[in-house]
Amino acid sequence: xxxxxxxxxxxxxxxxxxxxxxxxxxxxxxxxxxxxxxxxxxxxxxxxxxxxxxxxxxxxxxxxxxxxxxxxxxxxxxxxxxxxxxxxxxxxxxxxxxxxxxxxxxxxxxxxxxxxxxxxxxxxxxxxxxxxxxxxxxxxxxxxxxxxxxxxxxxxxxxxxxxxxxxxxxxxxxxxxxxxxxxxxxxxxxxxxxxxxxxxxxxxxxxxxxxxxxxxxxxxxxxxxxxxxxxxxxxxxxxxxxxxxxxxxxxxxxxxxxxxxxxxxxxxxxxxxxxxxxxxxxxxxxxxxxxxxxxxxxxxxxxxxxxxxxxxxxxxxxxxxxxxxxxxxxxxxxxxxxxxxxxxxxxxxxxxxxxxxxxxxxxxxxxxxxxxxxxxxxxxxxxxxxxxxxxxxxxxxxxxxxxxxxxxxxxxxxxxxxxxxxxxxxxxxxxxxxxxxxxxxxxxxxxxxxxxxxxxxxxxxxxxxxxxxxxxxxxxxxxxxxxxxxxxxxxxxxxxxxxx
Numbered sequence: 001x002x003x004x005x006x007x008x009x010x011x012x013x014x015x016x017x018x019x020x021x022x023x024x025x026x027x028x029x030x031x032x033x034x035x036x037x038x039x040x041x042x043x044x045x046x047x048x049x050x051x052x053x054x055x056x057x058x059x060x061x062x063x064x065x066x067x068x069x070x071x072x073x074x075x076x077x078x079x080x081x082x083x084x085x086x087x088x089x090x091x092x093x094x095x096x097x098x099x100x101x102x103x104x105x106x107x108x109x110x111x112x113x114x115x116x117x118x119x120x121x122x123x124x125x126x127x128x129x130x131x132x133x134x135x136x137x138x139x140x141x142x143x144x145x146x147x148x149x150x151x152x153x154x155x156x157x158x159x160x161x162x163x164x165x166x167x168x169x170x171x172x173x174x175x176x177x178x179x180x181x182x183x184x185x186x187x188x189x190x191x192x193x194x195x196x197x198x199x200x201x202x203x204x205x206x207x208x209x210x211x212x213x214x215x216x217x218x219x220x221x222x223x224x225x226x227x228x229x230x231x232x233x234x235x236x237x238x239x240x241x242x243x244x245x246x247x248x249x250x251x252x253x254x255x256x257x258x259x260x261x262x263x264x265x266x267x268x269x270x271x272x273x274x275x276x277x278x279x280x281x282x283x284x285x286x287x288x289x290x291x292x293x294x295x296x297x298x299x300x301x302x303x304x305x306x307x308x309x310x311x312x313x314x315x316x317x318x319x320x321x322x323x324x325x326x327x328x329x330x331x332x333x334x335x336x337x338x339x340x341x342x343x344x345x346x347x348x349x350x351x352x353x354x355x356x357x358x359x360x361x362x363x364x365x366x367x368x369x370x371x372x373x374x375x376x377x378x379x380x381x382x383x384x385x386x387x388x389x390x391x392x393x394x395x396x397x398x399x400x401x402x403x404x405x406x407x408x409x410x411x412x413x414x415x416x417x418x419x420x421x422x423x424x425x426x427x428x429x430x431x432x433x434x435x436x437x438x439x440x441x442x443x444x445x446x447x448x449x450x451x452x453x454x455x456x457x458x459x460x461x462x463x464x465x466x467x468x469x470x471x472x473x474x475x476x477x478x479x480x481x482x483x484x485x486x487x488x489x490x491x492x493x494x495x496x497x498x499x500x
Contacts, residue, residue: 028082029075033384036075037063037085044077048482055480057366057399057487060085064400073378073386076395083369083393084378084386089407089433091378092396095370096433097441102376104129106443107369107393117245119252122297124446128371132443138288139301140446142280148450150275151195152342155454158191159461165204166466170497177471177494180318184311189215191454192306196277196299197262214254215307259296309364310451312488314458317358319493320414321459322468327354327416335460345456353416355455356426359437360402361414361478364486368396368439398436399487407434412478466497 029036037045046059063085067074072088086092095103105128114121124135141147165186169178189212190203201211231238245252266282281299284290290298321328334350372392379385388394403411407429408418419426429435438445445451462468471494479490 025080025082026077032075032386033382034073034075034084034380034386035067035071036077037067039077042079044079044081046076046078049078052483054482055366055484055487057480060367060395060397061400061403064397064404068404070381072380078393081393083395084388085395085397086378087397089401091433092401092436093431093433093440095394095396096436096439096443099376100441100443102372102374103370103394104373105132105371107371110371111243112246113243116243117247117252118293118297119255119300120246122294123301124443129373135298136443136446138284138298142277142284143446143450145449147275147277147280148453149342151277152345152453152457154195154276155191155457156339158187158194159457161190161204162187162458163461163465166462166497167499170499173496176473177496180315180493180495181311181488184314184318185215185307186212187314187458188307188311188454191458192310195450196306197258198266198274198276198278199258199262210254211258214251255300256296259299260292263292263295306447306451306454308486310454312362312364312486313355313359313451314455315493316362316489317355317455317459318462318468318495319470319474319489320354320358320361321463322470322495324414325467325469327414328463328468331459331463335464337464340460342453345453345460348456348460349420350416351456351459352452353419355452355459356419356435356437357414357416360408360435362480362487362489363398363402363437365437365439366399366480366487368398368436370394370396396436401434401436404434407432462497464500466499469496469498470494471496 026036026039039045040047043050045063046056048054048056048059063074063076064087067085068087072086072091074085074087076083076085086095106125109126109128112121112126120126122135124132124139127135162183166178166183169183186203186208189201193199193201193211200209202208203212247255262278263282266278278299281295284298285295321331331348331351331354334348370393372388372390372394375387375389377385377387401407405411409415417423419429426435430440433440438448473492473494475489475491481488481490
């Protein structure tokens with residue numbers, strides 16, 4: 001046989017072996033009596049993870065729509081790993097709350113190595129088992145109503161500066177309006193850094209500190225981490241000898257340096273102490289004997305969790321109010337013209353309903369992934385029982401549930417009234433297992449109260465001072481960005497602010 005033929009034969013054989021490796025277990029769910037979504041070699045059931053032609057949420061939506069009437073669960077593959085998509089809200093409620101012991105951990109924890117990624121690796125979201133329970137118990141008191149109330153004056157001060165900043169930016173704006181996400185990130189960076197560390201990021205000046213740029217880089221340069229997560233699904237043993245951090249070494253050193261300087265300043269000037277989150281962590285350090293690295297990693301949970309997600313919600317709420325001037329006017333009437341106390345801020349039901357409706361339409365987390373921690377039996381609509389075991393992954397289609405007309409009347413419409421108490425409020429939908437922007441149950445996001453306080457404080461000042469309209473550069477539908485791992489409007493949000 002000629003050398004060329006041998007080479008071609010070798011290549012063909014190699015490709016055949018790769019194909020077999022990628023597809024040999026595609027009958028995994030069929031053997032167990034479970035329907036399997038359409039699956040392709042290498043990309044599995046979610047090809048958009050690789051093609052980037054649309055957001056992967058739409059792949060999940062398609063599977064959900066195809067099977068929700070006939071199945072409670074359906075088999076899917078992330079690359080070549082079999083996972084289970086749960087379609088039934090009753091089971092979803094049990095996963096989050098009722099049968100929490102069997103679904104105790106988040107799958108993201110499998111892709112994070114604490115020794116490599118000290119910041120994300122110490123975040124309660126990725127911690128497992130007793131370690132999560134201990135860290136949660138440490139973090140939660142730092143986000144108590146009294147502590148959020150204590151830093152409310154900081155939020156008010158930042159909000160007034162934010163309004164001045166919008167005013168200046170609008171005067172300089174082109175015909176394309178202002179980038180709402182960029183504005184919102186400036187706000188969340190300033191309010192979180194001030195509330196947590198007691199420092200200003202100078203976000204509203206012409207010379208912001210490097211903190212602003214570093215935050216944007218962290219959340220926009222996570223491709224390597226996402227690629228690593230994909231490779232782990234193809235070949236899980238890779239975790240044993242190789243790991244990729246979400247926070248690069250540069251970002252980690254940057255944030256740790258900020259923390260060290262802020263802690264040192266507090267310790268050197270005790271007269272400047274205030275009842276904020278850093279003060280809480282310093283007290284916890286003294287009580288539990290945390291070393292400097294542990295203290296820094298713990299405090300970074302407060303610092304990093306509030307940046308991107310809160311900015312996303314703020315920018316999309318402004319978009320919704322700009323699209324719906326009648327709702328903007330209702331919010332304006334509700335807030336009035338007087339300065340609001342913390343207690344009054346918590347009693348703005350229509351504004352809060354607007355936020356929750358925005359979270360329904362643009363939940364930053366488009367799907368949740370839970371790890372099975374104890375054996376559990378699912379019973380499908382056809383009566384077939386499926387036992388899942390520790391290490392199996394359960395996917396919850398958050399976006400699909402939030403847009404299902406079976407649970408939300410006219411789901412594509414912005415209807416804040418659905419979240420008013422008279423209509424059952426948030427609790428109604430959360431108890432049904434169909435409202436999950438913050439998760440639910442014991443692992444529900446501990447920063448809900450702090451995030452809502454920031455959001456409402458900012459929206460009160462903006463609505464009070466400006467009429468908001470959507471710039472023609474902004475698309476009119478709700479199409480999600482093709483590539484970003486959290487939900488955001490494709491093409492960006494551009495708004496015009498007219499001073500009242």
